[in-house]
Amino acid sequence: MTLRTVEFHVLLALAAEERHGYAILQEIAALTDGELQLEPGTLYRALHRMLKDGWVVESARRPAVDADDERRRYYRLTPLGRRIAAAEAERLSRLVSIARAHRLLSRA
């Protein structure tokens, strides 16, 4: 199965560390050099689905006290979410190889 773009990006944004909602938006923007600017509603619909499917969970842990905003809810990947992200990355990398093989990408 293929993953929706939004969800894959969320998985990527959470791969390094747990983040709260707005931080996810910022991270996605940073990861894509600002190409993908999600709005909160779109993000949270994806998050809602991923929560239900067990790809992410609300984190009980908190980051360092000085960086914490106590209201915030932080999300982190579950092992399932991590596996899905890995599988999708694998799939994409295979596609990239194929594209290279057909000289669709310049850099070897």
Next chain:
Amino acid sequence: MPDFSRVDRRFAWWLVWLYPPRFRRDVGLGLADAIEDRMRVSRASGSGTLGAAMPLMFDTLRNAPAEWIRSVGDRPPRDPHAAAGGRTMFDTVMQDVRYAVRLWRRRPGFALVAILTLALGIGANTAMFTIVNAVLLRPLPYAHAERIVSVWGRASTFPRGLISYREYQEIRKQTDMFESAGLWLPQSVNLTGVDEPQRLTGTFVTGSFFEVLGLRAGRGRLFGDEDSAPGTVKPVAVITEGLWKRRFSGADSAVGSTMILNGVPLTIIGVLAPPTDAGATAGDGYFLNTDVLIPAAQFPVPHGLEAAGPVMLGVARLKAGVGIARANADLDVIEKRLIASGETANATSNSSFTATAGRSLYAEPAQESVVGTSRAALMLLFAAVGVVLLIACVNVSQLLLARAVDRDREIALRAALGASRATVARQLVVEAALLAMVASAAGLALGRLAIAGLTWLRPPSSVPIPTTLPLDGTVLLFTSGVAILVATLCGLAPAVRAARPDLARVLQAGFRRGSGTGRRTRDALMVVEMAMSVTLVALSALLIQTLLAVQNAPLGFDSSNVFTLQFRLPQNKYPKPDDIARFFKTAIDRVRAVPGVESAALVRAVPFSGNGGTVGYTVEGRPVADPASMPQATFHLVTPDYFKTMRIPVLKGRDFSDRDDLQSTLVAVINETFAKRAFPNEDAIGKRFTTPQTQGPITIVGVVGDAKHYTATEPPRPQLYAAHYQVPLIFSSLVARTKGPAMSVANDVRKAIWSVDKDQPMWSVISLEDTVARTQGEPRFLALLLGIFASVALLLAGVGIYGVTSYGVAQRTREIGIRLALGASAERVLREVVGRGIRLTLVGAAVGLIAALAMARLATTLLFGVTPTDPVSLAGAVTVLCVVSVVACYVPARRAGRFDPVIALAEE
């Protein structure tokens, strides 16, 4: 920088609140935080509040509805028998709703067909109700319109007649039932002193007319009773907003300026404010379909308004709390006193057509005067769309039923596991209700489209369609009511059935399908559907026959290639009969000289133009009858060559000639019916008679063929033609037979008349053929609309019987398979399946015929040239239905005949 944090927080929650509850519970806090963060960052980067908020609002608008749809469809219904566990009624219903949406998503085709079918029915009903509401139910657009009444003078021959100024005065003096009373009469007026002389629609009114309707001036002022009383000729006028915008482009300077109307300069003293919500009701054109209001004192009658007899329309406003019956009792007494005192309605009149004895005054609600004639047609159409809706409901009911039968095992299992029958029935009802709701929303939209479509079909004036369509409370209420009805009708049969599932039988049947239950219900619904379709088809057949009969009815004249126009001479420019006659003769001569004109004549009232009058007559040497029982003839004034121009045959004697003028003895030409009734077994030529309208006896010089005057459907009446040159009146019309198309001479003919008088306006410039066609608008419109409704009904019925037959065949796959395996021929199977459909159709047709007879009797007034029991229409309807039904049955039946027994049996 001000502190926006609270504003942002509230804004965030406001947006989050638009998402479904479960979503809010799970991630609402996080979403609110993120929205707030986004606001803060946008502000920090220099956006204003609005600039920051807009993308977030769009985001919510895109995502919240999507989330709702997902939340409704996706969640699995909890087990119904867990319902007892403290859940609210709302939860239970929501669960049913979710279940229904899930089913629809699984079978979008079913949902689409069901919703479209219902939306069609609901849309048609909404449109028709909107019209009925605007025309028949909504009050006229005046304050306390329910108290406004028309006051009529009733004569033995004509129930809705004009009243006289004297009667009006007595009404004001003698009864206190009315708050106010007024006189009014619309009449064409000539506008001169402008580039091209024009005809305006004027209305001559007493000052009290404004008071009765509760009208006020939008600019300037209105005139009062003292300005309109006979003898006090005040040169003033009030214009309507329409004319003000059209002629004065809404300029302030209009008030105070002067218009030359009927040759008299009148000062415009005010612009009438349009009544509230004008245009929303069809009735607003009744009193105020006019350009300019002129004091009644200036009404052009030879000896003044007081002497003129009944020449104006009466209108009055009842006092609050006064019933119309009490007012009528007073009116009755007033007229009786007037008759007894000898000061009768037409005592001083020489132009009155009104008989004295037997005359009475009465009031009727003004609404009734406005809509009276359209009621029958509208109610018929309303009933027809009602039937279409019922058929749509039956179809959807069939669909739901078929599906419920499919789910028999599931339902029975659930029932066996403890789900109450009510639970199962409720689910079906909820599904039907949901269908009805969605279909109503679509129906409202369709309804508005339908209204636009109706306007495009050019409805006749007797079926007035309001110009603006309020989607108001009443209409919404009606549509919701219809939706509830639809939900009940659609859900009832399946629910009743589901509520008593035959558990043992269904479970016993094991994995076999085709329990065969529900068949009887479906058959019954099928019969109902057939019956309703036959009714509609038969009715529309009757109306189509009516239309044909109207179009083919002999008119008595030849309407092709005849050009007509109307005009009115200004009384002050042509004060004497001689002046008018001279204008007539010169004008005719000039028109005859126009190239392309074969012959031309003047007639006071062009046939089918709606104008005309009647007159009582007494044949010389016979006893003078009481005026009330005097024989009547329709009265025409024509110049020589009229019969030739119209191609009305002169049967005996002669046409008028130019020598029949003011100096010679009065002559007349009568029609065949007149001759037969007044002079049976005698030669009418040379006989003489008198009328109350003319001085001295009139000699009959010719007999012509009967010609229709108002409608193609009128019975032959005695007709009396007098010589226009001997009775020159200021209103007249020109008819000209042309060599080519009638309208090709229009410009030249008008120029010819302007060469006689450059200030003479002309109107109703139209071919006679079009004039005649206009009067046939109602039968055409009715036949067209009913034809559309009947086609839809037929289509729905066809789809219905197709569905039922297909379903029946599918259910009997196994049985048919066995029979085919045992050697039954495909043909036999086919015959049986089709035969079953035909049997149902015939039962339905029989029921429908009875209904059609009943409905046609109600619609008798709309029929012409065909009886309600017309065998052709009835048999035709049954035949059409049978054909549709055979086709609809044949397709699934052929499929059954082709079953491969092996596959059919293996399928089980």
